[in-house]
Amino acid sequence: MELFYSSDIHDGIVRLDPEESGHCVRVLRHRAGDEISVIDGTGPLYRCRLTGDNPRGAVAEIVETLPAFGAHPYRLTLAVCPTKNIDRYEWFVEKATEIGVDAIAPVIGDHSERKVLRTDRLERLVLSAAKQSLKGSIPRILPPQSVRELIAGSGPETLRLIAYCDESLPQRTGIVEALADCRERDITVLIGPEGDFSPAEVAAALEAGFVPVHLGPSRLRTETAALTAVQAVYLSCI
Amino acid sequence: MELFYSSDIHDGIVRLDPEESGHCVRVLRHRAGDEISVIDGTGPLYRCRLTGDNPRGAVAEIVETLPAFGAHPYRLTLAVCPTKNIDRYEWFVEKATEIGVDAIAPVIGDHSERKVLRTDRLERLVLSAAKQSLKGSIPRILPPQSVRELIAGSGPETLRLIAYCDESLPQRTGIVEALADCRERDITVLIGPEGDFSPAEVAAALEAGFVPVHLGPSRLRTETAALTAVQAVYLSCI
Structure with a gap:
């Protein structure tokens, strides 16, 4: 599993910055409709469906939110x-x-x-x-x-x-x-x-x-x- | 503290190989009479006095043996x-x-x-x-x-x-x-x-x-x- 990072998640819509978009679309060849996993660094993992595969600004919608993903008890x-x-x-x-x-x-x-x-x-x-x-x-x-x-x-x-x-x-x-x-x-x-x-x-x-x-x-x-x-x-x- | 390694220790006499001798004599500038610490890898630390400072074959005599040096209880x-x-x-x-x-x-x-x-x-x-x-x-x-x-x-x-x-x-x-x-x-x-x-x-x-x-x-x-x-x-x- 590959995780992407986004600091721009609002109303169930995830936007990847140019670097993450390039990695997602150009390197890993993800296309609209693919499922990707995104974190925003605060705890949850968002399972998302890619809706826009622009290699400089990919967009995805959140399908499921897994809270406290990979968390530790301290x-x-x-x-x-x-x-x-x-x-x-x-x-x-x-x-x-x-x-x-x-x-x-x-x-x-x-x-x-x-x-x-x-x-x-x-x-x-x-x-x-x-x-x-x-x-x-x-x-x-x-x-x-x-x-x-x-x-x-x-x-x-x-x-x-x-x-x-x-x-x-x-x-x-x-x-x-x-x-x-x-x-x-x-x-x-x-x-x-x-x-x-x-x-x-x-x-x-x-x-x-x-x-x-x-x-x-x-x-x-x-x-x-x-x-x-x-x-x-x-x-x-x- | 710097440790030297020797596999040639007999009757209280430690001989360093050419690499360790060079490090001891040429790099660290130890001379006959200096105290050095030597291990043979089996547990003890030998506090030694350098008796021969040939940079390709240094020799030392053991002054004190500290058993199980830096050992752990398992x-x-x-x-x-x-x-x-x-x-x-x-x-x-x-x-x-x-x-x-x-x-x-x-x-x-x-x-x-x-x-x-x-x-x-x-x-x-x-x-x-x-x-x-x-x-x-x-x-x-x-x-x-x-x-x-x-x-x-x-x-x-x-x-x-x-x-x-x-x-x-x-x-x-x-x-x-x-x-x-x-x-x-x-x-x-x-x-x-x-x-x-x-x-x-x-x-x-x-x-x-x-x-x-x-x-x-x-x-x-x-x-x-x-x-x-x-x-x-x-x-x-x-």
Whole structure:
């Protein structure tokens, strides 16, 4: 099954933009009357019948709406400091989308070597990964913010975890134990940069009510740690 | 910390091959008297003092042996059908090594599009990934075999799981539930090719005592499914 994306769906009529229209009509040779599947990124999958096969502006009508298509039973924000090598961050974003995440929050820590991040590439990546893995909901890419802003902006109704490496800091719980009963909950996991969080950032997070967790005995790169956190939430809820 | 690999360790004396010697002496500029860390791939980390800094044949003496360095509390074989795109298989092998796996068994299924696999690249990959992630034990790459041979060659003392997609086949347990009490155990997880196992292969596995498991609601590519299985074992044991 191939999914198309549209941001222009009104009154049961779906319009594809020139890029998606070209892919649908020119590449995949769909013609008026064919059935296609469309997402708008908010959750549902629309089964549609193509009514206009213009390769620069295809139009379809919705036949059936399947709600929460490919959804997962939790709402997860992964707040991760961008890696020096941006390919590794993009790899994480792609795999996290495939497994199941709702928002990616790029955060800049005191020890971050990379202080800026272009989010337009990540936007394209989550769209493509969501279509590829047949998900009706496309993860949001939040604007980059500092670790402190992320901490200050989250409330106690969310299960908030901070994973850090420094073993001299307060006792950490294994992430799986910290995720007991996480089904249907809002969850935020905060993952630091290559140089770990600063002690001041850890203190701010603990003060705000974040639960300190560890990710087990293996030394994981930032992007692997972030994916391990996604997997821990996913596996805890299945 | 940088790890060097040697297959030539006798009577407390470590000899590095020309490639490792060049990296140690020419690239990292280590000289006689420096301390270096060496693994032989079987588990320990050897803290050594360099006694000979020939860039084509460096020699060191062992000062201290740290057993089971970077070890994990389970023994896991991941039996995975090679993907069409071999880069994706290599990605899995690298990440699985970083998280913690003991053996990778490439298996060829009835529905496998790729029927042959060169294992020499995988051998180099696990060596490099083990050094990078500071593990004393290097995962073994088993010779390619058929899915049926893998099933026939495993005994009931091992916790054996088979993850397949076909929902019409016998009731599957969530992988986390199937891994309860997996600590310190021998575990084998069997992951099929892009086209899933054949019904005959599933029947053979169930007949042999494999536990049928699922990996949750997300549609995962072969290599992501395989990594999810590694994470499930890792996270169940931490």
